[in-house]
Amino acid sequence: MATNIPENLKYTKEHEWxxxxxxxxxxxxxxxAQSALGDIVFLETPEAGTTLTLGETFGVVxxxxxxxxxxxxxxxxxxxKNADLEGSPEQINSDAYGxxxxxxxxxxxxxxxxxxxxxxYENFCNSSH
Amino acid sequence: xxxxxxxxxxxxxKLNAKIVPFAGxxxxxxxxxxxxxxxxxxxxxxxxxxxxxxxxxxxGPDALKFVNYILTNDITLAENGKAIYSPLCREDxxxxxxxxxxxxxxxxxxxxxxxxxxxxxxxxxxSKLSGFNCELVNKSHEYSLIAVQGPKTFEVLKSIFTDLExxxxxxxxxxxxxxxxxxxxxxxxxxxxxxxxxxxxxxWQQLLEKGVAPCGLASRDVLRLExxxxxxxxxxxxxxxPYDASLGWTVKLAKENFIGKEALSPKPxxxxxVKLMLEKGIPRDGYPVVNGSGEVIGVVTSGTMSxxxxxxxxxxxxxxxxxxxxxxxxxxxxxxxxxxxxxKKSFVTGGHK
Numbered sequence: 001m002a003t004n005i006p007e008n009l010k011y012t013k014e015h016e017w018x019x020x021x022x023x024x025x026x027x028x029x030x031x032x033a034q035s036a037l038g039d040i041v042f043l044e045t046p047e048a049g050t051t052l053t054l055g056e057t058f059g060v061v062x063x064x065x066x067x068x069x070x071x072x073x074x075x076x077x078x079x080x081k082n083a084d085l086e087g088s089p090e091q092i093n094s095d096a097y098g099x100x101x102x103x104x105x106x107x108x109x110x111x112x113x114x115x116x117x118x119x120x121y122e123n124f125c126n127s128s129h
Numbered sequence: 130x131x132x133x134x135x136x137x138x139x140x141x142x143k144l145n146a147k148i149v150p151f152a153g154x155x156x157x158x159x160x161x162x163x164x165x166x167x168x169x170x171x172x173x174x175x176x177x178x179x180x181x182x183x184x185x186x187x188x189g190p191d192a193l194k195f196v197n198y199i200l201t202n203d204i205t206l207a208e209n210g211k212a213i214y215s216p217l218c219r220e221d222x223x224x225x226x227x228x229x230x231x232x233x234x235x236x237x238x239x240x241x242x243x244x245x246x247x248x249x250x251x252x253x254x255x256s257k258l259s260g261f262n263c264e265l266v267n268k269s270h271e272y273s274l275i276a277v278q279g280p281k282t283f284e285v286l287k288s289i290f291t292d293l294e295x296x297x298x299x300x301x302x303x304x305x306x307x308x309x310x311x312x313x314x315x316x317x318x319x320x321x322x323x324x325x326x327x328x329x330x331x332x333w334q335q336l337l338e339k340g341v342a343p344c345g346l347a348s349r350d351v352l353r354l355e356x357x358x359x360x361x362x363x364x365x366x367x368x369x370x371p372y373d374a375s376l377g378w379t380v381k382l383a384k385e386n387f388i389g390k391e392a393l394s395p396k397p398x399x400x401x402x403v404k405l406m407l408e409k410g411i412p413r414d415g416y417p418v419v420n421g422s423g424e425v426i427g428v429v430t431s432g433t434m435s436x437x438x439x440x441x442x443x444x445x446x447x448x449x450x451x452x453x454x455x456x457x458x459x460x461x462x463x464x465x466x467x468x469x470x471x472x473k474k475s476f477v478t479g480g481h482k
Contacts, residue, residue: 038347039164041434042411044463060463062411064163064434065347 003122004031006097010112011121014071017097018115025074025104029061031096032125037063043089045070045101050078052104054111059101061089074111076104135180136273136326140333144343151346152245154181159345166348167355167436170315171477174279175344176336183247184272184323185240185254189263193235199257199388200230201371203381207232212299212312215379217242217250218389222370222397226250227361229312231301236263239301239308241274241321243361257388273329277336278319278344278352280480285339286320289332298481314349316356316479354431354442355477357404363414363430364402364444373400373446400427400446403458405469406476407441410462417461418445426451429460435476442476443469 009017015033019026034040042062052058057069058078080103085091092099106112116124132155141148146157157178159166169175187196197204202215211232217225226246231239242250251267258265277286286309287293293309296302298318301310306325313319322332337343350360359365364374370393371380380393405412412432417425427447435442443460459466 038159039162062434064351064436067411067413 003125004097005118005122005125007118009097009118010115011118011124012071012073012115013124014073016071016073018073019100020112023106023109024079025076025106026100027073027102027104028100029070029092029096030121033068034092034096037061037066037068039064040089040092043086043092043101045081045086046078048078048080052076052078054108054114061092070101073115074104074106075108076106079103079105133181135178136330137178137180137275137333140330140337141178141343146343146345149346152181152243154244156181157343157345158347160343163345163347163351164436166342166344167351169342170279170317170344170348170352171437172280173342174277174281174285175342175348176333177276177278177344177346177349178274178333179276179321180273180329181244182274183242183244183250183267183269184274185242185251186266186268187238187240187263188236188266189261190236191261191263192238193232195258195261195263195265196230196238196240197384198261198386199254201380201387201389201393203384204230204232204238206381209234210296210300210302212301212310214299216365216371216376217253218371218393220388220392222389222392223367224361224365224369224371224374225253225367227359227365227376229310231308231310233301233303241310246361271325272323273326274321274323275329275333275336276313276315276319276321277341278313278315278317280318282317282319285336285341286322288339289335313481314358315352316358316475316477316481317352318481348436350431351433351436354433354444355435355437355475356479357444357475359402359444360431364446369400369446370397372396372398373402375402398449401449401452402430403427403445403447404472404476405443405445405458405460406438406472407443407460407467407469409441410460410465410467411441412443412445412460412462412467416443418447419459419461419466420451420453421455421457421459423459423466424451425461426453426458432460437477441467
């Protein structure tokens with residue numbers, strides 16, 4: 001199993017990565033997640049303007065044989081979606097950290113404390129598999 | 130109880146296969162990528178460990194008579210050395226299993242059944258034996274089985290078994306302890322090779338050295354769905370008859386007598402199985418099918434992304450009295466209705482001979 005976990009990002013137990021820049025969070029799925037899913041063939045993410053609540057689902061990512069929900073890592077409003085990625089979701093397999101899904105303008109920065117560091121996420125991946 | 134493992138299990142671990150539980154077995158679901166494995170089989174050659182499947186042998190003077198009595202298809206139509214696909218039905222016409230019968234001779238018939246149904250099939254067949262002068266033996270633990278599939282199958286097998294004959298599709302021959310059957314579950318040319326555990330492990334290693342791609346259950350499911358082969362547990366079940374699953378062609382009502390004949394003679398149909406293709410969205414097992422007015426009319430029994438077509442494909446079971454006259458079928462994916470195209474033949478045409 002791939003264990004590429006960049007230090008500069010934060011993570012969730014739902015295998016999403018988050019890049020924090022001020023009150024903007026850029027969200028994707030981790031290398032571990034893309035490897036577990038296999039060939040990604042379909043992606044559905046919300047349009048800009050959508051309000052997201054922590055822990056709810058905001059979209060789906062599908063491989064040939066599976067469907068996985070995407071969970072909101074931080075509450076806020078979608079300010080941009082990576083529309084190009086929906087046309088070529090296989091990019092996530094080749095570059096999980098270069099393939100962002102959405103950008104969220106955070107509404108509650110205290111939620112940042114819930115995120116995992118790279119080392120915590122690595123431990124989480126090792127313990128769950 | 131822990132799951133069974135095939136004798137090739139260690140080979141799968143060596144190849145870093147992803148292992149999943151399936152029908153009580155720990156089976157490889159994929160080795161590299163589902164996409165690459167599907168492409169290997171469609172364009173080149175791949176191999177599947179399907180040792181979990183069951184094998185029965187019927188021998189004796191009444192072997193042909195017995196097997197023809199318990200199946201809906203007519204195996205007297207098969208010459209020696211030929212294979213026939215058939216449902217195994219109850220008196221009420223519902224399907225116990227679907228299987229392939231290999232007729233070596235009238236008094237020696239080999240049957241390959243689904244892994245999940247081995248015990249159910251065997252006890253059913255045993256209960257029907259009385260009055261027939263033949264013996265039924267469950268040989269499932271004696272055989273391992275590799276399905277070698279794809280256009281280059283014969284070429285690669287011939288390089289290992291130099292005297293292998295180029296037999297026709299749905300034919301079978303015995304060589305030493307091996308049984309070579311020109312059958313499969315992918316729509317491509319291929320052989321299913323039954324043999325002793327030791328010989329099959331060796332064959333697996335030989336095939337690997339020759340560059341045959343190991344393929345898992347996930348690609349196998351995509352391949353069979355692309356060519357619209359039914360799967361027991363999805364299209365076929367204890368609840369439906371062959372007519373409900375577009376298998377009317379396997380019910381030979383002209384046969385003098387067989388289990389289920391009375392119930393199947395009026396050709397009862399509760400469902401129609403349809404083939405649907407989507408430009409957008411991927412259908413999955415259990416998704417509802419709706420008509421143009423949004424009314425639920427059926428359910429997806431098998432759905433996937435077709436690797437070969439790059440489109441979503443589905444087999445769906447539609448209530449016979451709700452089949453829309455306008456052929457408009459939509460699939461409900463997460464509460465959105467996606468339009469489909471009704472396909473008449475199969476999604477993909479395999480290259481089998």
